[in-house]
Amino acid sequence: DDPSGARVFDLEIQAGRTRFTDGPATDTWGVNGTFLGPTLRARRGQEIAFAVHNGLDEATSLHWHGMRLPAVMDGGPHQEVAPGETWTPQWTVDQPAATLWYHPHPHGKTAAHLLRGLAGMFIVDDDESEGLNLPQTYGVDDVPMIVQDRKFDGDNQFDDGATLFGALGVIGDHLLVNGTVGPYFDVTTRLVRLRLLNGSAARMYHFGFGDDRPFSLIATDGGLLPEAWETDRLQLSPGERAEIVVAFEPGETVDLRSFPTDIGGVMGRLDGFADKLDVCRFRAAESLADDTEIPAAMGAAPDLDLGAVAEERSFTLGEDAINGNPMAMERIDFGVRVDTVEVWEVVNDNGFLHNFHVHDVQFQVLEVAGEEPPPHLRGWKDTVPLIPGERNRLALRFSEYTDPNVPYMFHCHVLQHEDEGMMGQFVVL
Ligand code: C2O
Ligand code: CU
Ligand code: CU
Numbered sequence: 345d346d347p348s349g350a351r352v353f354d355l356e357i358q359a360g361r362t363r364f365t366d367g368p369a370t371d372t373w374g375v376n377g378t379f380l381g382p383t384l385r386a387r388r389g390q391e392i393a394f395a396v397h398n399g400l401d402e403a404t405s406l407h408w409h410g411m412r413l414p415a416v417m418d419g420g421p422h423q424e425v426a427p428g429e430t431w432t433p434q435w436t437v438d439q440p441a442a443t444l445w446y447h448p449h450p451h452g453k454t455a456a457h458l459l460r461g462l463a464g465m466f467i468v469d470d471d472e473s474e475g476l477n478l479p480q481t482y483g484v485d486d487v488p489m490i491v492q493d494r495k496f497d498g499d500n501q502f503d504d505g506a507t508l509f510g511a512l513g514v515i516g517d518h519l520l521v522n523g524t525v526g527p528y529f530d531v532t533t534r535l536v537r538l539r540l541l542n543g544s545a546a547r548m549y550h551f552g553f554g555d556d557r558p559f560s561l562i563a564t565d566g567g568l569l570p571e572a573w574e575t576d577r578l579q580l581s582p583g584e585r586a587e588i589v590v591a592f593e594p595g596e597t598v599d600l601r602s603f604p605t606d607i608g609g610v611m612g613r614l615d616g617f618a619d620k621l622d623v624c625r626f627r628a629a630e631s632l633a634d635d636t637e638i639p640a641a642m643g644a645a646p647d648l649d650l651g652a653v654a655e656e657r658s659f660t661l662g663e664d665a666i667n668g669n670p671m672a673m674e675r676i677d678f679g680v681r682v683d684t685v686e687v688w689e690v691v692n693d694n695g696f697l698h699n700f701h702v703h704d705v706q707f708q709v710l711e712v713a714g715e716e717p718p719p720h721l722r723g724w725k726d727t728v729p730l731i732p733g734e735r736n737r738l739a740l741r742f743s744e745y746t747d748p749n750v751p752y753m754f755h756c757h758v759l760q761h762e763d764e765g766m767m768g769q770f771v772v773l
Contacts (some may be wrong), residue, residue, distance in 0.1 A: 350393040350434060353384060355406065357425075357462065358399040364518070364525050367500040373400065373460040379523045381464030383488055384446065386437045388470040393434040398425040403450055404457050408466060409583065410444035410565055410726045411437075412704055412743070415750040415772070420703065421451035421673065422750060438744070439706070440643060440724075441473035442567040443488075443539040443585045451673060455513055455545045455759035459504055461523070463490060463543050473568060473643075479537040479589065479636045487529060487536060490543040491602075491623060492520045512546040512696070513760030519602075521624050528625040531592045534634040536626070537562070538600075539587050542580040545759040548617055548697060548729075550606060552577040553590070554599040560638055563587035566706030566724025568643030573719040579605060581699040581729040583757035586720070589638055592628040600624045607697060607731045617697070646708035646724055648739040654684035659700070661730060661756055661766055662693040670765030671755070677768040682746050688738045692730040698761060701727040703752035704742060704772070711737040727757055742772045 360378030361369035375381025386392045396406050403426050407419035416423070417433035425431040444466040448457035465488045479485035493516030495503040504514055521527040529536075542549055553559070553576070560572035565585050578586055592598070600623040607617060657678070659666050669677070680686060687710070690700045706724035709717040713734050721728060728736060748771055755767030 350391040351386065352393045352395065355381065355394060355396045356399055357397065357404060357406070362461070362523070364494075364520070365496065365500065370496070370501050372502070373457070373462050375406075375462060375464055379461040380490060381446070381462065383465040383467060385467045385469065388437055388439065388441070388468060391434070391436045394432060396425060396431040396433070398427055398429055401427050403427065404448045404453075404462065405450050406446050406462070407449035408444065408446050410442060410706070411466070412439045412706070414745040415704070415747045415752050418703055418752060419446070420449045420753050424450050437468055439468060440567040441470040442468045442565065443541065443563065443587055444468060445541050445543065445585065447543070452763045455763050456504065458543075458545055458759060459494070459502060459514060465490065465539065465541065467539070476639045476642060477637050478562065478639065479533065479535050485533040485536050485636065486539070488522065488539045488541070489624065490522050490541045491549060492543045493547045494518050494520060512758060514545055515547055519621050519623055528627055531626050531628040532633060533636065534632045535589055535591055535636050535638070537587055537589050539585065540580060541585045542582050544582050546582060548579065548581050548605045548607065549602040549623075550577055550579045550604065551623065552601060552603050554601055557590070557598070559588045559590040561586055561588055561720055562638065562642060564720065564723035565726045569723045570643060570645045571640065572638045572642070575720070577603065578720060579729070581697070581727065581757065582759065583699065583701055583727040584729070592626060592632060594628055594632050595630050596628050598626050600626065643723070645722070646739075648685050648708050648741055650685065650739060652685055653687050654681055655686045656689070657686065658689045658691070659754070660691045660693045661698045661700070664761070664764040664766055666766055666768050669768065671767040671769075675769065676751050677770055679748075679771045679773045680742050682772050683741065683743055685739055685741050688740060689735065690728070690730055690738065691735045692732055695732050697732065698730040698756045698758060698766070699727055700730055700736075700754065701757045702740065702754045704745065705740050707738045707740040709736065710739055746772050748773055
């Protein structure tokens, strides 16, 4: 902690070597280690400060994905940290408990830097969520799962070459959970909460268990849902998170898998979308503690006032651009008035998978392809899938931080698309 009372996190971005499989170690990057970074945790109302030191020999950044914060602290392409420099953002956490994450966001190089290994979870806590009887013992019945894919070349190094279908970037054939190939988890409680993050650059996951058992979705990007939704499949596009609670029987073994995605069209049949993959094996002990539950009432439903829409905007995602404009560092696309409600229509105009992420905000999904959103898109979100041909409507309110000079980003979170220009910038005034 520093004298002003802020909680201080020291983060060292560094290069190293990591051994994932048999054979030689692989060149990797990490935060306070050689691959990925520590889970950061802060409470609503807490002032937090960082010393982010870049120990690499090229510039990078750390962006706090899903966090409401001043634009100058956001860690996007306007806050790159030069080699050897230290960046010291600071803000007060002011949003409900949620599973957020952090990752690099340097201009044009987000995919490459993420694939080297820079990423971590960022969990926000609050009194309300801790007062619930949900599983919440970190690493025991509350488990972060950063799900990523990688390819290895003949020398066992990361292979960043795009696949045959290069329009998406790297699709790996090895799945990693928290940086581990072939992961398992020893279950000691009947209910386990999994905080799932699609931390891949391009791959979409369609999670489910090998025996098709039901599980409960309890939280989306921005925090807890009003009530749990029971399902046996859950699809997450790059950057999205979900918290699920699953029940285990004593002594059983079951696998969390990713099934072929449900996005239709040609894309749905390609690598990265049609694959069936093992994600993680769960091995339950012979006797399981049973002292948590899924409460009937959890978080707050999105409740933006749609009677008072200040502005409507439309965004068409196509060929390396949004509305025909590729990302340019000097161009700010528009200004939003603080604390007003806007409705944004987002359109996938070509045959590829896209999604849509907005910095500094958790938004409400109003419509997906002309329909009421499905249950897993009814909570607060910062990233929404946009499958080919889809037209979705979002309501957003930027509630607090203004800055006429420093923009926030909106973009496709398929990182090769972002890097190639499917991104724009806005300021909050
Ligand atoms: Cu997850 Cu603009 O980022
Ligand atoms: Cu973000
Ligand atoms: Cu895209």
